[in-house]
Amino acid sequence: MNRIEKIVPVILSLLLPGLSIISSQGDLDPIEVFPKYLLSVFFLYSIWQLNDYQFKHPDWLILRVGETKMLKTVFVLTNLLYISLILALDFFIFPSWISLSSTVPIWVVATRLTMAALIFAVFQQALKMTKQQDSLYSQNLLLQTEKLKAELESMKQQINPHFLFNSLNTLIDLIEEDQKKAVGFVRVFSNLYRVVLQSSRRDFVFLEDELSFLKDYWELLKIRFNGAVHLQVDIPVELRKVLIPPLSLQLLIENAVKHNQATNENPLRIEVFENKDTLVIQNNINPKPFVSYSEGLGLVNLQKRFSLLLAPIEYGENENMFRVILPYKKTQQ
Numbered sequence: 001m002n003r004i005e006k007i008v009p010v011i012l013s014l015l016l017p018g019l020s021i022i023s024s025q026g027d028l029d030p031i032e033v034f035p036k037y038l039l040s041v042f043f044l045y046s047i048w049q050l051n052d053y054q055f056k057h058p059d060w061l062i063l064r065v066g067e068t069k070m071l072k073t074v075f076v077l078t079n080l081l082y083i084s085l086i087l088a089l090d091f092f093i094f095p096s097w098i099s100l101s102s103t104v105p106i107w108v109v110a111t112r113l114t115m116a117a118l119i120f121a122v123f124q125q126a127l128k129m130t131k132q133q134d135s136l137y138s139q140n141l142l143l144q145t146e147k148l149k150a151e152l153e154s155m156k157q158q159i160n161p162h163f164l165f166n167s168l169n170t171l172i173d174l175i176e177e178d179q180k181k182a183v184g185f186v187r188v189f190s191n192l193y194r195v196v197l198q199s200s201r202r203d204f205v206f207l208e209d210e211l212s213f214l215k216d217y218w219e220l221l222k223i224r225f226n227g228a229v230h231l232q233v234d235i236p237v238e239l240r241k242v243l244i245p246p247l248s249l250q251l252l253i254e255n256a257v258k259h260n261q262a263t264n265e266n267p268l269r270i271e272v273f274e275n276k277d278t279l280v281i282q283n284n285i286n287p288k289p290f291v292s293y294s295e296g297l298g299l300v301n302l303q304k305r306f307s308l309l310l311a312p313i314e315y316g317e318n319e320n321m322f323r324v325i326l327p328y329k330k331t332q333q
Helices: 002-023 030-056 068-093 106-177 179-199 207-225 248-259 298-309
Strands: 229-234 268-274 279-284 314-318 321-326
Touching: 002 030, 002 106, 030 068, 030 106, 068 106, 179 207, 207 229, 207 248, 248 268, 248 279, 248 298, 248 321
Parallel strands: 229 268
Antiparallel strands: 268 279, 279 321, 314 321
């Protein structure tokens, strides 16, 4: 926009006097016309700069011009006064070899300068509106981006408390059932929570890192359920460099364990695999008769994070299976 604002007045100031010369009747002496042409260019360019200053500084008068109608009135009066000054200089001061009114009547010069001022005002108003629209678009885009960043940061901040809260609930259950298992759980949990703190600061992690974390998290589940939860991961090697939001798989495994019963006679079976450029996490449905207190942030958090970073996730029940489909981001090779 800045480049256009600089080029347009130069082009118009050079073009309008030239069109006037071309439309003139009779033979014209280039040597005689050239000084008048340069003076016309100077006058027109100075009118543009005067109008431009008024557009950018509406409070240039001693009395601040705030209302639109008064601004237009001052704008017109300023142009008329400046054109009158140009005409007085041209008619009374300038020598005939440079004076515009030496070859045409003074009213013709006045008409041409007034028409040029109107043309300039139209162009400048259009440029001003375009600039305002661009500015509003940029501001809205910035506000929208900042809002999305704030929402994403809020979602990320919920990861740590959510993981900690659910793990402590599991620990409480273990302490009641088997204190030795609880001690082993705490040891594995301390290492996992360190990874959680590091990962939650990122928007994306490699799938192979997420699977590595899931493997460690699986150790917690084995301590607690002693073989009642089965996990099968079938991810091709070439897919392990794709990117997903951190702790996505762990959260879904945790969600499956929280809402379903798992016994050696009726185990909870969880599968993680790739299908049509998506990650699928599914488990058989065997709902608990009673679920311990939950804030319900897990799946909602995941949905919001994926919507902000990639695309919405899909989930639902199908043939006694609960399935979640996650998009992923391919890395540039």
